Amino acid sequence: MQAVASLRYGVIFKKAFSQPDIFTAFVKDILGIELDIDQVETEKSFPSPVGSIDSRFDLFAEDKTQRIIVDIQHRRYSDHYHCFLHYHCAALLEQGVTAKNYQPALEVYTIVILTSGDRHQRDMSQIDFDPKDRHGQGLGEIPHKILYLCPKYVNAETPEPWREWLLAIDDSLDEQVDETHYHKACVQKVLETIRKDTFTPQERARMKDEYSEEAWLQDKLGETLQQGLEQGLQQGLEQGRQEEKEEVALRLLAKGMEVALVAEVTGLPLEQVQSLSQ
Structure with a gap:
């Protein structure tokens, strides 16, 4: 067993997942998207707040085609679905200042990690912005989406690429993990990064x-x-x-x-x- 700091804490989650190799590996497994980045910003905000609200993103990265946002949320709020919908839309609308038309230059994906769970008790829920016909078939016009992930509710049907990430996040919440259960190199790196004996006084x-x-x-x-x-x-x-x-x-x-x-x-x-x- 390894003593770790809980990934419920924003400072700990950002310390681990702001490393570009970890961030890109996580995004690839969750979204199936290959990112080309060399930096992950933390506490990102835009120079001109959208909608008169200064939205701040825990983790923010973008390459030439995609803008990826990852937020960690431990506390349950009655409006957390609406809150992160607002954040996502702010990241879309911010591009409108320089766009030639209403189509954003970058695709926007938001991943929300709800570590304390949710009243719906789903491992994943999604807001898909693509227009649908009356049979529910997507038109393939709008790629933007929001994923809400709840590590607490991982089950037999949870997609395999996600499982180890979500299980490791949930495992860390009691500040003890059995590192032998995890085999992905970047998940192992996360566990090494959050070891309790690696933190600075400021992080503590x-x-x-x-x-x-x-x-x-x-x-x-x-x-x-x-x-x-x-x-x-x-x-x-x-x-x-x-x-x-x-x-x-x-x-x-x-x-x-x-x-x-x-x-x-x-x-x-x-x-x-x-x-x-x-």
Whole structure:
């Protein structure tokens, strides 16, 4: 077993995946794209913010034909799908300043790593921008896409090229990995890069800052959920009406509570809560 720093921390993820050879190997396995780059930028932002919001990308690289963005996200937010859709669109629209028409010069791909999981419990979900006919067949006009990857939900159907990367990321979260389980050279390099005895004092300080911020947010979320639960249950018990139970369920789902737990708390059927979550 090897002691490592968790890849849930942005400073650690960026330390490992900002190495061009690791970044390009990861992108090739996930997207099937060969990148020609010699630099990966971290905390990338554009000189003129798009939509009056200064979007910052954890990892950002581009060659002559493709612009690749990789973001690491540990905390669950109710809007993380929308958040990274905005980031992706900002990277598209930023090209419009110099483009001759509305077609961006670079294809844009965004990979989001959700290390804490997601309420949908999928190993991968995708936003594909290509127009479809009424039979769902793509026209091959627009290549841009967003991939949301959840290492926690790797399963037998997860594509083989992805598996070792996602398993290694998930394995690192408890700060112990069995390095003998991994055979890809770049995955081994990631594990070597995040060994606990390789960090600078500055990197350790950044880790502590991230940990403290996360702990504070979790405390505040716990308080909010508890208040919502108490208020919602009291209303449900007093009113005893189906509409009130559904309102409570919607509030809890919006705060990120798992579907099964919402069903248990509200007494609504699991299928009904799943329908409300959609």
